[in-house]
Amino acid sequence: MVLRAAALALHLCLLSALRPSDPNVCSYWESFTVAVKESYTKPHVVSSGEPCPTVMGTSLPCPQQRIVHRTEYRQALHTESRRRYQCCQGYYESRGTCVPRCSQECVHGRCVAPERCQCEPGWRGADCSSGCDERSWGPDCSQRCECHHGAPCDPLSGACSCPAGFAAPRCRDPCPDGTYGRGCRLRCACPPRAACDASTGACRCPPELAGPLCEVPCPEGTPCDTPCPCQNGGLCHPPGTSSCVCPHGWMGEICSVPCPPGRFGPGCQGECHCHNGGRCDPKGGQCQCAPGFTGEQCRERCPVGRYGPDCRERCDCANGGRCFHVDGGCLCEAGFQGSRCEERRCQPGLYGIHCESRCLCHPQHSQSCHPLLGECVCSPGWAGLFCNESCPQGSFGAGCLQPCLCLHGGVCDGATGLCHCPPGYTDEHCSSLCPPDTFGTNCSGRCSCQHALACSPLDGSCVCKEGWHGPHCSTPCPAGTWGAGCNRSCDCGHGAGCDPQSGACRCPPGWQSPRCLQPCPNGTFGAGCGERCDCANADGCEPVTGECRCLPGWTGSQCKQSCPQGFWGRGCLSPCSCRNGAACSPHDGSCTCAPGFRGPSCQRPCPPGRYGKRCALSCSCAHGSPCLPTNGSCLCAPGFRGPRCAQPCPPGTFGLQCAQLCRCPHNATCHPASGTCPCAPGRTGPHCGDETPEQPYTIVPAPPAAYSSLGVVLSLVALLALLVAMVAAGLWCRHRQKGKGSRHLAVAYTAGQTDTSDYMVPGDGGGGGDTSVVEMGTPAW
Structure with a gap:
């Protein structure tokens, strides 16, 4: 017990200098071994003086053996755990504090959160490297933004940041029906008969309904209005006005916008700081931790022996096996195996299948031999079963136990841990991309791109703008393709082409809809269905040419002429079958018989004693x-x-x-x-x-x-x-003989x-x- 206390005190002295009160410091549990004296039971073979069985009637003494168990003591290594501190994900240690990490250098600003730069006045962009105003972009700010409704654009790519109520990519069109807000990502809560404001999500109620969501019927025969437009439980303050005070978890002009990730409280004014994948409750701001983490801000790993959501599950690992804090899987100590580490392999000091082998570590590249598994404790920079191999990629130090801090595939020096960055990356941890217009190893290459959004820092390949392709982005997209690299096919019907940048279909005359699949509405024709049919007595016109579709009984270019005598129907193509001077309807070909005749074709005279139209009168x-x-x-x-x-x-x-x-x-x-x-x-x-x-x-x-x-x-x-x-x-x-004389x-x-x-x-x-x-x-x- 004295040895264990001394070891714990030594470990406490070795704890990191990071302050646990730092909000960006997270904790984890580290295992270590302690030498202790323990008792165990050892079997022994002893001889007995009992007489042997009688042989031929004579009892003779004979040696006998039996197994007895004795308690003995031995030195053993026990695994203990201690809490250690490190910077949370997205942060790194600098002078005893944890500061946020930005993979791209904030050129004219500072890194205020993981991958987020706060730019100095007059600078914009993800890395604060562009001095363009909100209406220009590109090298030397020579490109003008193509954004509508006052939307700014990204200074590097020209992409528009659309205001609420307008859809990407150019912020020209309002949000589709049923959506609203920034990016048109929110679904309207208005009933089907009420229109939804694309910017705020406010419901425009029909005369017979009222309320923020048009849920209150008006008194019968009396129109009413909505005095307070606040949604989701928001209150109008001062009373009688339309100014909304939003409840927890909501923001916006009428409390129709949910809090974005990391914000909470009334009007989303509070800011959460949840680490290790924790999610912020938009109402109360509490962190909902991912499995394996706990604490107010999810900064602590589950204690030893616990795992899972809120660390509620208890580990079940035997023989000192360590439990993985996320799913409870057991990491066994050397010498043990099995799903719970319940199977012991060898006695201390031996290793191998039958525990009969001894250590064979390299004399120059090793420090000691593990007494349980026979593994060698290698010198810094060396690894392998016998410490005869250099450290594998991703580790360095004594026994190659220290992980490299080289990102993006950087090669770590096995002895010192220094990073050799791959093409396209730089700085001491290979965490930053090459500066713009450079690429390759040590960022020594220069880009040569036209009509490009960016140059790949890895190999200098060009990331073409929409509508361009080729090694240097100098060739426009061929017909039928669009998008970045022209790798998308136009999805347009009836032979329509599409815009090489946005893929929007350019419909031929007579067709409309986003994919040119719908013909022009009846009464319109031409490109964009923008022309009106000039027809009388017609069922619209052909959507492509505007040619009138005359109703039955009419003809002519504008369907203003009745069918000539003796013909009827659509196009006046059907001959009349009326006889005896009967009139033929140009619309349906029906016969109007002259007095004295009857029948479908007026082919029969009136029977004796009848006369007149349809033979309806009696003589x-x-x-x-x-x-x-x-x-x-x-x-x-x-x-x-x-x-x-x-x-x-x-x-x-x-x-x-x-x-x-x-x-x-x-x-x-x-x-x-x-x-x-x-x-x-x-x-x-x-x-x-x-x-x-x-x-x-x-x-x-x-x-x-x-x-x-x-x-x-x-x-x-x-x-x-x-x-x-x-x-x-x-x-x-x-x-x-029709027509002959009397x-x-x-x-x-x-x-x-x-x-x-x-x-x-x-x-x-x-x-x-x-x-x-x-x-x-x-x-x-």
């Missing part, structure tokens, strides 16, 4: 007279006249329209339909002029009072049938009833005939 003619199917005018049967054929012929007339005069003796009245005369007894013939008829039959005239009404009815029925046949024949001829039909009326009348219509002088032909004009319908 009103008396005495069974037919009517014209066009206008319904009556065609009177023989013996009748008048508009409705309701009036009989006047005495002394007969026939159609009562146009013929009776030729009866003594001015007697004839039959109004047939014109036959009433003959006196002994007289016969149509005009009662014959005494002895030559007919093979005998006609006996009867007095008019004795006439049979049945014969009159039958005669009228026969006459009506002949008229109907005449009308049908006329319609058929009209259908067959034809005449011959109607013969015959008196052949021996029991009713002896009279017939007089003939035209032909021999042997008893008929008379009456000429009728057939209407041309």
Whole structure:
């Protein structure tokens, strides 16, 4: 115990001179060995004087052995742990304090945080090396920034730092719908019906809603407004104004911007200092440590025997194995193995598979031999199993146990630890890149780039600006490519090219959208869909040429002309199928029939007794007279006249329209339909002029009072049938020979009833005939 106390005191004296109170000093636990005296049980073989078993009846003494265990003492090395201090990640020690590290030298400024320079007035850039103002960049500040809306640009690359509400790369376009803030990285919280301000994220509510997020419905029929626009629990102060006091974790004009990393508190005014990957709580500022670290600022590694998040897990390593503070993995001491270091390999002082080998270290390059594993403790700069190898890359010192501080692949001198930097890096730890326009080993090369953002400090290769390529960035991008090195292909549809710098598609006429995949909206055409269609009676126009797409029934360059007679449809290409003088619709080809016809093509005349448009009207003619199917005018049967054929012929007339005069003796009245005369007894013939008829039959005239009404009815029925046949024949001829003149039909009326009348219509002088032909004009319908 005295030896252990002395060893601990010695270790405390050797602790680093860094002050633990320094906020940039982190702690870790270091293992070391202490020589102690320990007891152990050792087996021994001893002899026994007990008699041997009886042989042939005789008991004889014989040597016997047995194993006994005795407690013995030995010197042993125990592993202890102590807390050590070092600069936190991103810091390095300088004169007893930890200062931030910047890989690029802050030329006209100072390094205030890891990789962050604070520039002197009048200087800009990541390394404070550029004197350009916010509107210029490049060597000698000769390039003008292409940023819009007052955005400054990077003095080295010309990249724009867009203000809130505008999108990269040139800050010309506002944030896409649904996003806002700097870089357009924040998502709007407004409901779908409310617009979102691209700069602040404020919601512009519709008239029926109010509240910061338009979540409060207005009273029915009454518009309302939002007196306080503060979001996320922010308060308007003074009351009645729109000035917001933000809660913990939020900032911005209306408290819509979350705290950036490393900031916390009301309005994000507090600054966190969390180390070793710890995250800052934006509300309270507490550090949420990564696994393996603890403490208020995550500066301390987990104590020995603990690991994991908040160091809650307990290590389970046996035989002095050290526990990795992040995941609890065991690092075994020499001589032990297994996942928990529970397997012991050899006794102290021996090594090998069977613990029978002794140390074989190089006499000049070694200091001692490890008593457990047989490993050699090598002199500074030497390593290997027998200390016959120089230190491997990344280590130096005694036993090559000290890690090199050479960064970026720098080669460390095995004895002294001095760094030999690779091409492109400089300073004592190879932590800084070559100055601009230089490259190679010891930064001795000079760059020769055009149209380049930078020159590679490693090999002098040029990092071309967007739109240029080639070894010296002197060749513009070929068609169809864009971006840095022209290594990106234009993703544009319909053969569109793209901007070689930004890759934005240049749409051909008739197309739009970021990738030229959407045709122009209906009613527009041309490049950028910026021209309006000049069309009447059209469904828009062709998006490329502006040619009008006429609606059915219209034609012409501007669709102002109706289809010519006989054609219809889109382009007036379909011939009409209407007949009998029907009108054809130029839009759908439907037929508007002339009076007296019906059917899809007006091919059928009206049925008997119907007339007019679509044959919708009924004839009103008396005495069974037919009517014209066009206008319904009556065609009177023989013996009748008048508009409705309701009036009989006047005495002394007969026939159609009562146009013929009776030729009866003594001015007697004839039959109004047939014109036959009433003959006196002994007289016969149509005009009662014959005494002895030559007919093979005998006609006996009867007095008019004795006439049979049945014969009159039958005669009228026969006459009506002949008229109907005449009308049908006329319609058929009209259908067959459209356009021909009127034809005449011959109607013969015959008196052949021996029991009713002896009279017939007089003939035209032909021999042997008893008929008379009456000429009728057939209407041309």
